[in-house]
Amino acid sequence: MDTAFFFLFNGIVYGLLLFMLSSGLTLIFSMMGVLNFAHASFYMLGAYFAYQISTHIGFWPALIFAPLIVGCLGAVIERYGLRTVHRHGHVAELLFTFGLALLIEEIVILIWGRNPMPYSVPSELDFALFEIAGNSYSAYKIFMMLVSISMLLFLYGIIARTRIGMIIQAALTHPETVDTLGHNVSRVFMLVFGVGTGLAGLAGVIGGNAFVTEPGMARALGTIVFVVIIVGGLGSLTGAFVASLLLGVIQTTAVAVDVSLADLVATVGITTSAADANDLMHKTLSQVAPILPYLFMVLMLISRPRGLFGTRDA
Amino acid sequence: MNHGLRLLSVIAVLTLVAVLAAVPHVVSSGFTLSLLNQIGIGVVFALSYNMLLGQSGLLSFGHAVYFGLGGFTALHVLHTITGGDLPLPVPLLPLVGGVMGLVCALALGWVSTRRAGTIFAMITLGVAELVAASSNIIQGYFGGEEGISGDRMSGPVLFGLTMGPQQDVYYVIVVWMLLSAGLMYLITETPLGRMANAVRDNPERAAFVGYNPRTIRFMMFALSGFFAGIAGGLFAINYEIITAEAVGINVSASVLMMAYIGGIGYFFGPVIGAVIYTLLSTVLSAYTEAWMFYFGVFFLIVVLYAPNGISGVLAAHTPVLRAHLMHRLMPAYATALLPTLVLLLGAILLVEINYHLSISGNYDSEMSILGVGFDAASWWPTLAGLAALVVGGALLWRTLPYVGLAWSEVRAELAGEAAP
Numbered sequence: 001m002d003t004a005f006f007f008l009f010n011g012i013v014y015g016l017l018l019f020m021l022s023s024g025l026t027l028i029f030s031m032m033g034v035l036n037f038a039h040a041s042f043y044m045l046g047a048y049f050a051y052q053i054s055t056h057i058g059f060w061p062a063l064i065f066a067p068l069i070v071g072c073l074g075a076v077i078e079r080y081g082l083r084t085v086h087r088h089g090h091v092a093e094l095l096f097t098f099g100l101a102l103l104i105e106e107i108v109i110l111i112w113g114r115n116p117m118p119y120s121v122p123s124e125l126d127f128a129l130f131e132i133a134g135n136s137y138s139a140y141k142i143f144m145m146l147v148s149i150s151m152l153l154f155l156y157g158i159i160a161r162t163r164i165g166m167i168i169q170a171a172l173t174h175p176e177t178v179d180t181l182g183h184n185v186s187r188v189f190m191l192v193f194g195v196g197t198g199l200a201g202l203a204g205v206i207g208g209n210a211f212v213t214e215p216g217m218a219r220a221l222g223t224i225v226f227v228v229i230i231v232g233g234l235g236s237l238t239g240a241f242v243a244s245l246l247l248g249v250i251q252t253t254a255v256a257v258d259v260s261l262a263d264l265v266a267t268v269g270i271t272t273s274a275a276d277a278n279d280l281m282h283k284t285l286s287q288v289a290p291i292l293p294y295l296f297m298v299l300m301l302i303s304r305p306r307g308l309f310g311t312r313d314a
Numbered sequence: 315m316n317h318g319l320r321l322l323s324v325i326a327v328l329t330l331v332a333v334l335a336a337v338p339h340v341v342s343s344g345f346t347l348s349l350l351n352q353i354g355i356g357v358v359f360a361l362s363y364n365m366l367l368g369q370s371g372l373l374s375f376g377h378a379v380y381f382g383l384g385g386f387t388a389l390h391v392l393h394t395i396t397g398g399d400l401p402l403p404v405p406l407l408p409l410v411g412g413v414m415g416l417v418c419a420l421a422l423g424w425v426s427t428r429r430a431g432t433i434f435a436m437i438t439l440g441v442a443e444l445v446a447a448s449s450n451i452i453q454g455y456f457g458g459e460e461g462i463s464g465d466r467m468s469g470p471v472l473f474g475l476t477m478g479p480q481q482d483v484y485y486v487i488v489v490w491m492l493l494s495a496g497l498m499y500l501i502t503e504t505p506l507g508r509m510a511n512a513v514r515d516n517p518e519r520a521a522f523v524g525y526n527p528r529t530i531r532f533m534m535f536a537l538s539g540f541f542a543g544i545a546g547g548l549f550a551i552n553y554e555i556i557t558a559e560a561v562g563i564n565v566s567a568s569v570l571m572m573a574y575i576g577g578i579g580y581f582f583g584p585v586i587g588a589v590i591y592t593l594l595s596t597v598l599s600a601y602t603e604a605w606m607f608y609f610g611v612f613f614l615i616v617v618l619y620a621p622n623g624i625s626g627v628l629a630a631h632t633p634v635l636r637a638h639l640m641h642r643l644m645p646a647y648a649t650a651l652l653p654t655l656v657l658l659l660g661a662i663l664l665v666e667i668n669y670h671l672s673i674s675g676n677y678d679s680e681m682s683i684l685g686v687g688f689d690a691a692s693w694w695p696t697l698a699g700l701a702a703l704v705v706g707g708a709l710l711w712r713t714l715p716y717v718g719l720a721w722s723e724v725r726a727e728l729a730g731e732a733a734p
Contacts, residue, residue, distance in 0.1 A: 035432050081618065088621045091373050094435055095574060098375075099614040102567065106607040110665065113672040219563075223443045226436055234433075288451055294444035301437055302425055 005132065007253045013141050015248025016148035020203035021221070022228040022240040023152070024196025030172050030235035031192055033090060034082065037097040040222030041104035042197040046070045046204025047213045048112060051119035059122035063147075066205045071198025078193035083186070101218065108215050116214040144206045151202065155195075168192060172235075224251070227297040233310020242308055247293055254289040334488045338481035347480050348552075349596055354487040355548045356588035358494045360572040361581075362541030367570070368578035369502060370534045371514030372427070373435045376442025377542055377569050382561030383418050383445070384411030384543025386455060388550035392464035403472035405486045408547030415543020416536055423535035427528055430517065442566055449558035461557030464550070487548050494541050499581055501537065510534045568595075571613050577623025586624050604669045608662075639724050646713075646720035653709035660702025667695055 025039045046066050053062035077100070085092040120126075121140045128136035159165040171178045171188050179185040211217070228247055232239030300307065341347060359381055366372040388411040394400045395407075402410075426437045449456040456462070467478050475482040501507045509530050512520040517527040550556055559565065568591060576587025591609075598605040620627055634640055670681045681688065688695050 029432075033432070035436065084618055085621075088617075090431060091367075091371070092617055092621055094373060094432060095570075095617050096614065098567070098570075099610060099617055103607070103610040103614060106604070106610055109672070110604065110607060110668050111672060223439065226439060230436060230440070291444055291447040291451065294440050294447060297440045298425065298437075298444060301428075301440070305428065 006137075007256060008249060009137065010141070011249030011252040012245060013145050013248075014252055015245035016145060016152075017203050017207050018221075018225060018228055018248055019241055019244035020148055020151065021200050021225045022232070022244050023155070023237055024199045025225055026229045026232070026235055026237060026240045027168075027172075027192055028196050029229065031168070031175070032082075032093075032189055034093045034097065035226075036193075036196075037094065037222070038077075038101040038104060039097075039197070039200055040218040040225055041101045042070050042074055042200040043204040043207070043221060044108060044213075044215075044218035045073070045104065046201030047119065047208025047217065048108060048117065048204075049201070050205040050208060051117045051213055054119070054122075063202075063205055067198045067202035070201025070204070071194045074197025074201075075190050075194030077197075078190050082193070101222070105215055105218060112215075114215055116212050117208075119209045119213040121209045140210060144210060147202070147206055151199070155199075164188075164191075224293055227293045229307075230297050231300050231307055233307030236307070236309040239307055239309030247296070250292055250296070251289065254292055255286045257285040331492065334492075335485075338484055344480060347484050349592065351480070351484055351487050351552050352596065353589055353592045354484075354491040355545050355552060356572060356592050357585050358491050358548065359542060359545035359569050360576065360584035360588040360591075361495055361498050362538045362545060363569045363573045364578055364581075364584045365498060365501070365510075365534055365538035365541070367573055368581075368583070369507065369514065370430075370510040370531055372430055372531060372535065373570075374438040374566070375435055375563070375570070376438035376445070376566050377538075378563070378565035379422070379442050379445045379561050380415040380419050380539040380542035381546040381549070381565065381569070382556070382558075384408075384415040384546030385550040385556045385560050386462060386546075387411060387414035387543075388547040389462045389464045389554075389556055390455075392466065392468070392550065393462075396465050396468040401470050403470045404466050404468065404551065405472050405475055405489075407551055408486075408490050408544045411547025411550065412540045412544040415546060416540040418543075419536045419539020423532050423539065427531040427535050430513075430527075430531065439563075442561070442563055446558070446562050449561060456558045456561075459557075461555055463555040466551050466554055483552055486551060490544060490548055494544055495585075498541060502581060506530065506533060571609070575613060575616050575623055577625030577629075579622050580625040580629065583623050583625035590624070602666065602669070604665050607665060607669075633728055634724055637728055639727060642724050642727075643717075643720050646717045650710065650713045650717050653706045653713055655706070656702050657706030657710055660699045660704075660706055663695060663699035664703065667699065 021039060021043055025036055028034060028036050028039075049066040049069055050059075050062040053065055081096060081100070082093060085096045121138075125138075125140040125143050127139055130137055159168060167178060167183050167188055171183075171185055175185050178188075208217070224247065228243045229240055231247070232241070232243030337350065338347065359377075363374070363377050366374050366377070388407045391400065391402070391410045392404065392407060395402055395404065422441050426434060426441060428434075428437075450458075466483075467476060475485065509520060509525050512523070513525070513527045513530045520527050520530070546556075546560070549560070572587035572591040573584040574587070575590060576585060577583030594605060594609055598608070602608075616623060622629070631640070631643075634643065666681070
């Protein structure tokens, strides 16, 4: 039971990190209709920038500056890249962000090389905060949780309570009307894109040292984030939140469960012969864990194309 | 198409066949033949991809699934042939790959083609990731780390092709390439091909005419899976080995870039893309680690400024050539050429220095570009690169308006000619 709680905790920390990415992605998607393939690349840039800054002036300034730099970079890319291809249609936009993702990965290799960076948890937070039934809970994980929750509450406050938040909400569904009312919708788009990518950058700053900082990190996380926004329902922030936590918990828990389909059948009294290692019946859940999110997504698309909380069919 | 043009295209095709048939007698170098083999496979694969993106408006990020599964199945069947359990000539193996591609595309396409646009793109990505992740789990089929290998010199011999020498493989690939390209071209002429274009341009109208857009998309998806599977089967014969990378996202990305860079608006556009991609990935990659970086930049430039690809740029020049006005564009192009070269030189210098330092570390900072050796860690090469980049960029910025001006003059003249 306590172990289950431990996995749940880790799953929630990971899930909140996922939500920092998927919230920006789903906001950008519902506003501009652009699926930003490079979103996780900004997460990666956040981690690399934070590493670079932290080697010079420490982790805490990096926590502030790295997301800001990433956000500004995102805004510039929206202004001079995405807006240029916008007139060629959605396919061109998708291809642009797709090419951008490949290019950012190559640039990261170009500057920092292919090996993982020694970006580590700051020493101030590198200890076990408390222990429950033999499982120690690291202070940094708690810190990650706090950062993501406070960031998300802050964002929620802006979107729900402020004037610019109102404009953003209105521009989500009726961009032309908002434009006609005299608001600069293109600038709102640029702002949302900048904030969304900045948020991804922040996730990179706190996630890069908790997990790993290497050129493949964007790819590994990017597709999971897509799964999140499809499962949650495109354009739905609530859906993205629930799906992030769900996938976070599933992914962290599944790798620790050594139950196979054969064991499951055995509990009802049917025993299968112990066969070779290629037998799907004897694959444990931890072995099939990498495909679970995608399987989940494909099943969701077949049975409920609009996702958990979506209003439109995928 | 009038009779003269039809005759001309028949002659062109016959000449192409004659040239392709003569190549192994003229070229003896193994490298060139293997390059041509790769191009042939790439052409079939890229053309099959364009059935989706160019003709049906479906952007797929998982086309490698059908290519890879076709290849894997072909190699498994090759094993059966080698074991003597199946009297199938090896040159017909791509058909096995094609059937596998078709079956998979029928199964997965049913889920994927519900919707077009962004949603379709995401579903194909999800399916691709699912298959790629499964390859680690279903090791019996995918062969784990070392993949599946086979021996193509087995089974009954067809037309005297023992499949031992490389030119036998070349002939098989050429025949399959011509056959597939011809069939895919004919498909564009059928009602299905026309309706695919209609569904791409306006699904509502196509539906009102009485065609279910989803059915049309599904049929095109299945057919394109079939040809991708053929390409996978050719891959299996050519390399006699296939690993899980063949179903991975990198292969899907490269076929997408091949087709798009070549130009998705023209049937033969992807052919140009496949040739360029193969040349770059084999020739350029021998010289520089950074070839993927250059290719990525090139791809982004095409997406941003030439959305019709290389064939689109060429097609834009056809009326100019026909009106004998090329000499009006040439001076502007010539003035823009020098700044472009300087800009390129600067960029390449900077990229190569950085790659050299980040890959090899500071242990070995001596390097050379274009035969000029220097120390990558010292400051002057970087400075020279930056200077070339800035100067070339600024000059290009100044000369680009001349190109625009020349073009608008030529356009005006073309319009004037057409008017009376």
